[in-house]
Structures are given as structure tokens and as C-alpha cells.
Amino acid sequence: MKRTILLCILFLTSCTPEESTHVDLVNTQSDILNNKVNSASIERLNLDKVEIETIALSEEQLLYNPEAALAEGSDTQISHPMSVQAGRSNIYIEDVGYGSLLVLDPETGNLDRATTAGAGPGEHGSRFDLSVNDSLLLISDREHGRLNFYDKSAEFLKSEETEPANLYGPINNDIMVVSKHPGAEGFDDGNLLKIVELDDRDEALATLMPKLIPAGMQPFVYSDLFYDVNDHNKLIASYLPLPWLFLFDLEFNHHQTIILEASRFQRLNRPKLEPVSPKEGEGMRAHRPINDLLILNNGDIAAVTGAGLVLLSKNKEGYYIDGIYTFRFDETYLPAQLISEHPETDDLIIISQDYVFKFSL
Numbered sequence: 001m002k003r004t005i006l007l008c009i010l011f012l013t014s015c016t017p018e019e020s021t022h023v024d025l026v027n028t029q030s031d032i033l034n035n036k037v038n039s040a041s042i043e044r045l046n047l048d049k050v051e052i053e054t055i056a057l058s059e060e061q062l063l064y065n066p067e068a069a070l071a072e073g074s075d076t077q078i079s080h081p082m083s084v085q086a087g088r089s090n091i092y093i094e095d096v097g098y099g100s101l102l103v104l105d106p107e108t109g110n111l112d113r114a115t116t117a118g119a120g121p122g123e124h125g126s127r128f129d130l131s132v133n134d135s136l137l138l139i140s141d142r143e144h145g146r147l148n149f150y151d152k153s154a155e156f157l158k159s160e161e162t163e164p165a166n167l168y169g170p171i172n173n174d175i176m177v178v179s180k181h182p183g184a185e186g187f188d189d190g191n192l193l194k195i196v197e198l199d200d201r202d203e204a205l206a207t208l209m210p211k212l213i214p215a216g217m218q219p220f221v222y223s224d225l226f227y228d229v230n231d232h233n234k235l236i237a238s239y240l241p242l243p244w245l246f247l248f249d250l251e252f253n254h255h256q257t258i259i260l261e262a263s264r265f266q267r268l269n270r271p272k273l274e275p276v277s278p279k280e281g282e283g284m285r286a287h288r289p290i291n292d293l294l295i296l297n298n299g300d301i302a303a304v305t306g307a308g309l310v311l312l313s314k315n316k317e318g319y320y321i322d323g324i325y326t327f328r329f330d331e332t333y334l335p336a337q338l339i340s341e342h343p344e345t346d347d348l349i350i351i352s353q354d355y356v357f358k359f360s361l
Contacts (some may be wrong), residue, residue: 124154131169
């Protein structure tokens with residue numbers, strides 16, 4: 001009798017799949033989000049289990065030292081950087097303190113103001129968004145409803161009119177990611193991101209990331225995104241209040257979600273994921289678990305978090321935490337704030353407290 005029961009158990013076990021991608025389903029207050037996440041594989045990574053490493057930076061790693069620049073009487077310093085983009089020869093910084101595009105020569109440390117705020121040719125609103133590929137600099141100027149194109153020397157080429165509710169970029173040499181303003185309606189199918197060809201932006205190749213909160217409702221911070229695309233058309237996206245990374249294949253199908261877990265994330269101010277009528281001063285902000293996000297050209301992921309710079313690498317079993325890093329130069333603590341990947345060396349270019357430095361992976 002025992003032998004018969006054992007054989008039955010073995011038979012039932014052999015008929016059960018060895019592994020299910022949905023064994024760890026999420027259950028949030030949003031059915032839209034639940035359906036999105038649970039439609040693909042889910043991987044949870046706990047940052048608390050990895051020791052944070054502090055990297056002592058050398059002089060050779062510093063590309064821009066604000067104290068040295070000030071001592072030398074430089075006319076231009078980094079004021080309020082919002083993004084950094086690494087080119088082959090220069091580093092480009094979106095600085096809303098000046099309302100300018102700054103161009104840094106990493107060999108000399110020379111920093112120039114390449115554009116100014118305004119409505120004239122080559123000018124842009126004081127708040128803009130910057131993208132870079134091998135041949136172009138692109139500024140998405142939502143204030144004036146246009147795209148400004150520049151060569152890699154930051155010489156103005158042309159402007160094209162755009163929809164004011166759209167934000168254009170990032171780009172690579174083939175495609176562009178277009179997003180909707182968080183307070184606006186989504187695209188026709190309710191998604192927040194649209195993928196278009198760089199040279200033909202009329203037709204969508206795909207739309208991604210469903211809008212979780214209807215337009216006119218709060219908290220619409222859940223309609224704000226981090227996202228990036230690498231040179232091989234691999235795309236990553238994240239809803240701003242959530243440490244959840246959505247990964248897409250080369251056909252722009254959602255195929256995996258990585259959920260980053262950390263005790264510090266539990267202490268963040270995060271509004272409920274429930275649509276409510278607008279209330280003045282509410283629903284617009286949330287503490288961000290992630291402050292910048294990259295998908296590297298080799299498929300690895302870099303994310304700036306309150307714990308430090310998190311690097312995720314991939315093996316046959318999936319992604320794993322390759323390291324969590326903070327930085328210092330002499331006695332100055334330099335947590336990563338903004339990051340970009342150098343297109344040739346694969347170094348990370350990092351801005352912290354107006355310092356610019358490189359970190360070799």
C-alpha cells in the first residue's frame with residue numbers, strides 16, 4: 001500500500017511543471033498593474049543582503065572637480081544638473097540652474113555653456129530633456145512644443161514642432177522613446193510610452209507601460225516613469241514610486257519584471273495606488289526609490305537608489321546583484337546621483353554633488 005501511494009506521488013510530481021514564472025504573483029491596489037506584472041516572469045532581489053562598498057576615487061577618475069574649477073576662476077560651473085549623457089568625445093549635461101546644455105571636455109575638464117533658455121533658434125525652455133546618439137544631440141523642449149537638433153559640437157541644426165504633451169527621448173541610432181506628460185491622457189491604447197523610428201515618428205512600432213491613474217485623477221505620480229533604451233533596442237522602464245523594473249525584448253514585448261526589495265523602501269512616502277478626485281497639493285509627489293536608471297549595452301542594469309549605485313548582472317538563472325556602490329574623493333562623500341554609459345569604454349559616467357567622474361565596471 002505504501003509503495004502504491006509513493007508511486008502515485010511520484011507520478012503527480014512528474015506531471016507538475018518544474019518551474020512556474022508566476023509562483024510569486026503581485027497583488028496591488030491596481031488591477032492594471034497586477035495584470036501587467038503577472039503576465040511575465042517576476043524576479044525579486046533583496047538589496048539588504050548585499051554589503052555596500054565605498055569606492056575611493058583617484059584623480060584620474062575625476063573628470064570635473066567643482067572646487068578646482070572655482071579656484072581657477074572658471075566662468076561656468078555645474079549648477080542644478082538633471083541628466084548626463086556621455087558621448088565619445090564630450091559629456092553633455094542638462095542643467096536647469098542655468099537653463100542650459102553644458103558640454104564637458106573630459107580630457108581637460110573644461111566646461112562650456114552651449115545653449116541658453118529662450119524661444120529663438122537653438123534656444124529652449126529652462127526645463128528640457130536631453131538625448132544623445134552617435135551623431136546627434138536632441139533637446140525636447142516641451143515649453144515651446146518642439147525638438148531641437150544639434151551636432152555633437154552642440155551646433156544648432158534645426159527645430160521640428162511636436163505635441164506639447166509629449167516628451168521625446170531617449171534615442172539611439174534607430175529609434176526614439178516618446179512619453180506622455182503624467183497629467184495628460186495616455187496614447188490611444190492607454191499606454192504611457194511609444195516607440196517610433198528616429199527618422200519617421202508618425203507611426204508607433206509599439207506602445208508600452210499602461211497608465212495606472214486616469215487623467216484628471218490623483219495620485220498621477222504613478223503616471224511618471226523612468227525609462228531607458230540601449231544601443232541594441234533593449235528597453236527598461238519603471239513607475240516612479242515603485243522599485244520595479246520592467247524589461248522588454250527586441251519586439252518590445254514585456255517579458256520580465258525585477259522587483260527590488262530593501263528595508264529603506266518600506267519607509268518611503270508612497271501614496272496609495274487608488275484613483276481619487278484631485279486635492280490641492282496632493283498626489284503630485286512621492287519619495288523615489290530609484291533616482292536614475294540605465295540598461296547597459298551588455299544587458300546589465302544600473303540604478304541609482306538611496307542605498308547607492310546598484311549594478312545588476314545576468315547569468316543563466318536570471319539577474320543578480322553584482323554590487324552596491326558609494327563613492328568618495330578624499331574626505332568628500334559622493335553618492336551617485338545621475339549616470340550615463342560611455343559608448344566606447346563602457347565606463348559609467350557619474351555626477352554627484354557637481355563632481356563628474358568615471359567608474360569602470
